Amino acid sequence: MEHYIMNLTLKVWKQKNAATKGSFETYQVKEISSEMSFLEMFDVLNEQLIHEGKDPIAFDHDCREGICGMCSMYINGRPHGPWQGTTVCQLHMRAFKDGDTIVVEPWRANAFPVIKDLVVDRTAFDRIIQAGGFISVNTGVSLDGNAIPIEKAKADLSFAAASCIGCGACVASCKNSSAMLFVSAKVAHLALLPQGELERKTRVLGMVAQMDKEGFGSCTFTEACEAVCPKEISVTNISRLNAEYMKAGLSVDNSD
Amino acid sequence: MHDSKSPSGPLERKWSDYKGHCKLVNPANKRKLEIIVVGTGLAGASAAASLGELGYKVKAFCFQDSPRRAHSIAAQGGINAAKNYQNDGDSIYRLFYDTIKGGDYRARESNVHRLAEVSVNIIDQCVAQGVPFAREYGGLLNNRSFGGTQVKRTFYAAGQTGQQLLIGAYQALERQVALGNVKMYSRHEMLEVVLVDGKARGIIARDLINGKLERHFGHSVLLCTGGYGNVFYLSTNAMGCNVSATWKAHKKGAYFSNPCFTQIHPTCIPVTGDHQSKLTLMSESLRNDGRIWVPKTKNDTRKANDIPEGERDYYLERRYPAFGNLVPRDVASRAAKERCDAGFGVGSTKQAVYLDFKFNLINKYGKTEASKQGIENPDMETLVRLGKEVVKEEYGNLFEMYEKITGENPYEVPMRIYPAVHYTMGGLWVDYELMTNIPGLYSLGEANFSDHGANRLGASALMQGLADGYFVIPYTIGNFLANEIAVKPIPVSHEAFEAAEKAVSERINKLMNIKGKQSVESLHKRLGKIMWEKCGMARNAKGLEEAIKEIQQLKKEFWSDLRIPGEINEMNPELDKAGRVADFMELGELMCIDALQRNESCGGHFREEYQTPEGEAMRRDDEFMYVSAWELKGESNWELHKEELKYEEVKPTQRSYK
Ligand SMILES: Cc1cc2nc3c(=O)[nH]c(=O)nc-3n(C[C@H](O)[C@H](O)[C@H](O)COP(=O)(O)OP(=O)(O)OC[C@H]3O[C@@H](n4cnc5c(N)ncnc54)[C@H](O)[C@@H]3O)c2cc1C
Numbered sequence: 063m064e065h066y067i068m069n070l071t072l073k074v075w076k077q078k079n080a081a082t083k084g085s086f087e088t089y090q091v092k093e094i095s096s097e098m099s100f101l102e103m104f105d106v107l108n109e110q111l112i113h114e115g116k117d118p119i120a121f122d123h124d125c126r127e128g129i130c131g132m133c134s135m136y137i138n139g140r141p142h143g144p145w146q147g148t149t150v151c152q153l154h155m156r157a158f159k160d161g162d163t164i165v166v167e168p169w170r171a172n173a174f175p176v177i178k179d180l181v182v183d184r185t186a187f188d189r190i191i192q193a194g195g196f197i198s199v200n201t202g203v204s205l206d207g208n209a210i211p212i213e214k215a216k217a218d219l220s221f222a223a224a225s226c227i228g229c230g231a232c233v234a235s236c237k238n239s240s241a242m243l244f245v246s247a248k249v250a251h252l253a254l255l256p257q258g259e260l261e262r263k264t265r266v267l268g269m270v271a272q273m274d275k276e277g278f279g280s281c282t283f284t285e286a287c288e289a290v291c292p293k294e295i296s297v298t299n300i301s302r303l304n305a306e307y308m309k310a311g312l313s314v315d316n317s318d
Numbered sequence: 319m320h321d322s323k324s325p326s327g328p329l330e331r332k333w334s335d336y337k338g339h340c341k342l343v344n345p346a347n348k349r350k351l352e353i354i355v356v357g358t359g360l361a362g363a364s365a366a367a368s369l370g371e372l373g374y375k376v377k378a379f380c381f382q383d384s385p386r387r388a389h390s391i392a393a394q395g396g397i398n399a400a401k402n403y404q405n406d407g408d409s410i411y412r413l414f415y416d417t418i419k420g421g422d423y424r425a426r427e428s429n430v431h432r433l434a435e436v437s438v439n440i441i442d443q444c445v446a447q448g449v450p451f452a453r454e455y456g457g458l459l460n461n462r463s464f465g466g467t468q469v470k471r472t473f474y475a476a477g478q479t480g481q482q483l484l485i486g487a488y489q490a491l492e493r494q495v496a497l498g499n500v501k502m503y504s505r506h507e508m509l510e511v512v513l514v515d516g517k518a519r520g521i522i523a524r525d526l527i528n529g530k531l532e533r534h535f536g537h538s539v540l541l542c543t544g545g546y547g548n549v550f551y552l553s554t555n556a557m558g559c560n561v562s563a564t565w566k567a568h569k570k571g572a573y574f575s576n577p578c579f580t581q582i583h584p585t586c587i588p589v590t591g592d593h594q595s596k597l598t599l600m601s602e603s604l605r606n607d608g609r610i611w612v613p614k615t616k617n618d619t620r621k622a623n624d625i626p627e628g629e630r631d632y633y634l635e636r637r638y639p640a641f642g643n644l645v646p647r648d649v650a651s652r653a654a655k656e657r658c659d660a661g662f663g664v665g666s667t668k669q670a671v672y673l674d675f676k677f678n679l680i681n682k683y684g685k686t687e688a689s690k691q692g693i694e695n696p697d698m699e700t701l702v703r704l705g706k707e708v709v710k711e712e713y714g715n716l717f718e719m720y721e722k723i724t725g726e727n728p729y730e731v732p733m734r735i736y737p738a739v740h741y742t743m744g745g746l747w748v749d750y751e752l753m754t755n756i757p758g759l760y761s762l763g764e765a766n767f768s769d770h771g772a773n774r775l776g777a778s779a780l781m782q783g784l785a786d787g788y789f790v791i792p793y794t795i796g797n798f799l800a801n802e803i804a805v806k807p808i809p810v811s812h813e814a815f816e817a818a819e820k821a822v823s824e825r826i827n828k829l830m831n832i833k834g835k836q837s838v839e840s841l842h843k844r845l846g847k848i849m850w851e852k853c854g855m856a857r858n859a860k861g862l863e864e865a866i867k868e869i870q871q872l873k874k875e876f877w878s879d880l881r882i883p884g885e886i887n888e889m890n891p892e893l894d895k896a897g898r899v900a901d902f903m904e905l906g907e908l909m910c911i912d913a914l915q916r917n918e919s920c921g922g923h924f925r926e927e928y929q930t931p932e933g934e935a936m937r938r939d940d941e942f943m944y945v946s947a948w949e950l951k952g953e954s955n956w957e958l959h960k961e962e963l964k965y966e967e968v969k970p971t972q973r974s975y976k
Pocket residue numbers: 356357358359360361362379380381382385388389390391392393394395396397479480506507508509542543544545554555556559560562563599601740741762763764765776777778779780781783
């Protein structure tokens with residue numbers, strides 16, 4: 063692969079903390095190699111800022127392999143930047159060319175308040191999981207792993223839903239800041255497996271109630287979330303969630 | 319040396335005898351006992367969830383924004399278990415034996431046997447939690463093979479096994495949080511262990527959002543804080559992985575064992591330039607389906623696909639016919655280095671070898687699929703297409719990752735790979751109960767030294783993390799806590815907490831007040847370079863002696879010329895990193911001391927002075943059949959304790975994979 067060098071202008075959101083108002087700052091970065099990752103370009107910029115005695119830009123990241131879900135940058139109007147099915151940490155500078163201006167913002171949603179610069183608080187997602195995103199088994203089950211065969215097609219679908227990394231790009235892309243794609247992925251992962259069967263109703267009701275409580279908006283099915291999801295989680299999961307929710311609501315009413 | 323507390327009696331009965339006789343804590347008393355779990359990777363999340371379920375009051379800590387993001391999430395290839403679902407001759411004994419042999423006879427038999435025993439329970443547990451493991455068409459669990467074994471015992475979920483296992487443990491943990499049994503502190507970093515009357519009774523943690531120091535009491539403290547591969551700067555570990563938690567414990571008296579036993583993984587994407595912040599693993603499971611080769615002629619500049627079959631050197635198959643591409647990691651890494659050093663490397667830097675999928679894509683998968691679909695005499699194109707489909711399902715995300723990073727399509731051209739730092743076998747010394755030599759202080763998962771000797775086999779770290787957390791600690795901690803039920807929670811105003819917090823605060827102030835010129839990153843990079851060159855894949859006495867001096871010098875520079883921007887009482891990632899790198903400097907020195915002291919080659923520790931005429935590692939069992947356990951005595955001053963290893967079951971031999 064031919065590589066090249068570029069100079070770029072960056073407009074980055076700076077915000078000291080949750081209590082202060084933020085604004086854009088403009089930076090120039092030089093001699094960026096097309097082989098670098100986007101975050102390595104930020105490393106270069108931060109080193110430069112530290113050297114100049116300025117404040118570096120805070121951003122979340124950890125694995126840099128597209129799996130932990132920590133990185134979260136809104137790049138030129140798109141969560142995780144221009145590449146399909148890719149987290150920011152896997153985005154490489156090959157996606158840009160010399161002279162480009164790149165605008166970088168944090169996720170924006172009421173349920174994800176900014177902590178500093180590009181870092182936001184996503185603990186709302188943990189609380190949604192607490193509201194039912196699990197199968198209630200304690201450690202020490204004695205049922206053999208192969209006791210219940212699971213149809214491969216179903217297991218594969220469940221796995222596809224379970225590959226959500228909890229990054230929150232779906233929320234950031236949605237004009238209503240809805241968390242439906244995230245919630246539906248978890249509901250589908252567990253509902254598709256026989257182990258998850260018993261808690262299907264309470265799970266979906268609990269998780270949706272918590273989602274509303276956290277201040278995420280409603281889903282108007284624009285499918286913007288699927289388009290930006292780095293794990294390409296399908297919106298068919300949302301249809302599945304809706305069906306589960308309807309069923310659960312009806313049967314709960316009946317039992318009252 | 320401290321007693322390893324390995325139970326007596328026959329190996330296969332030790333664990334059940336232990337469980338039958340260890341002390342228990344009754345449910346009413348459990349509610350009065352508080353446990354601190356630092357780290358929520360596989361080891362920590364499984365421990366915190368299981369202890370919460372048992373009724374203990376648990377506080378769990380992690381530095382990421384959510385427990386679901388621990389480094390365990392990145393594990394790719396799979397998890398071992400002696401289920402023998404494939405009916406290919408696997409058994410608990412065989413898994414035990416492979417692990418001991420793979421570790422080059424430097425692990426404790428009793429611990430490893432227990433690991434093999436509980437491995438089967440892990441799979442049952444994970445399936446019950448809804449972990450979507452790969453399945454066969456008949457609906458049963460599928461397996462793949464990994465290095466250092468001749469059976470298929472690895473369970474997996476495409477190339478995302480760690481993610482799926484961690485999500486399972488995380489969900490169990492969040493369930494306990496919802497029930498009020500566990501309180502979770504994310505974006506918190508533990509910076510000190512608090513000892514009261516010689517026992518671990520709490521920690522000092524820093525809230526990474528506002529920089530405030532907090533005191534937390536626990537009747538006992540579990541460190542499940544992962545490995546220290548980032549001492550090399552470049553590694554496959556996540557950026558935040560660090561040694562600080564275990565190092566603080568070490569400074570409070572806990573022994574650090576086998577620090578020089580590091581694992582260099584043979585199949586990682588090669589370094590491209592100075593900007594590089596981390597290295598990316600291509601799972602070992604790929605070696606199962608790929609063949610490793612270099613050109614037979616030096617400095618061959620042809621493209622990989624233009625080099626005919628007869629001019630390729632499948633050097634692993636040539637040197638190790640019995641295991642071929644599936645030799646253990648240390649062996650595969652050294653073989654790659656040997657070829658590159660000899661001038662046969664490929665790619666622009668010549669520091670790479672090929673990992674080629676074409677052969678199996680066509681022969682193994684393509685042909686099976688064709689026959690499944692009833693296609694007779696398929697042509698090449700069909701075979702490649704069908705093969706690709708299967709490979710996509712098995713490893714899709716890994717192939718995509720490779721393409722994003724390198725810009726090359728690995729379905730079309732062979733991957734270029736090179737060894738990189740991946741895992742650390744060393745860690746805090748623990749006994750059979752996973753307790754360090756400090757009463758009440760435990761260490762689980764990669765953070766301890768326990769099960770992998772001098773080299774870990776693939777797919778065994780996930781197994782160990784979950785074994786420790788789900789199935790070992792829930793029993794062994796009771797044996798300690800049963801004697802603590804009368805101990806009332808110690809108020810955090812106690813002088814021990816006061817003093818610990820003061821020490822932490824002084825250190826942070828000291829770091830902030832250096833106000834020098836160099837960034838943490840640049841100093842960390844220099845440390846990494848010393849470690850990689852002199853304490854990496856091959857080591858010798860001269861290089862290690864130099865490294866020790868260079869690190870001491872670098873440490874001085876760090877403490878006199880470091881620049882940390884920002885303030886203490888705010889989110890300040892540079893400050894967080896500075897504390898971690900300061901600890902890496904001290905650890906790096908100890909690693910070199912340990913490597914210098916161990917005048918033999920074993921597993922991942924290869925001392926050039928000690929090799930067979932064929933260039934294989936030469937162990938010296940008469941002198942070095944022990945676990946090194948280092949006690950800190952003062953700055954740059956350690957005392958070595960030795961835990962002799964007694965092999966009752968396995969007869970140590972020169973490891974051979976030929
Ligand atoms: C790329 C990659 C692929 C791998 N693939 C496999 C595989 O296929 N099979 C396999 O068996 N193994 C694999 N491994 C190894 C395996 O993933 C790890 O050894 C294992 O996950 C470690 O788990 P752990 O729970 O011990 O630690 P970790 O998962 O590293 O968790 C550490 C935890 O400690 C916390 N922590 C650390 N320090 C502090 C502190 N001071 N204060 C508060 N919290 C702290 C972190 O926040 C985190 O929660 C792989 C490793 C890598 C790098």
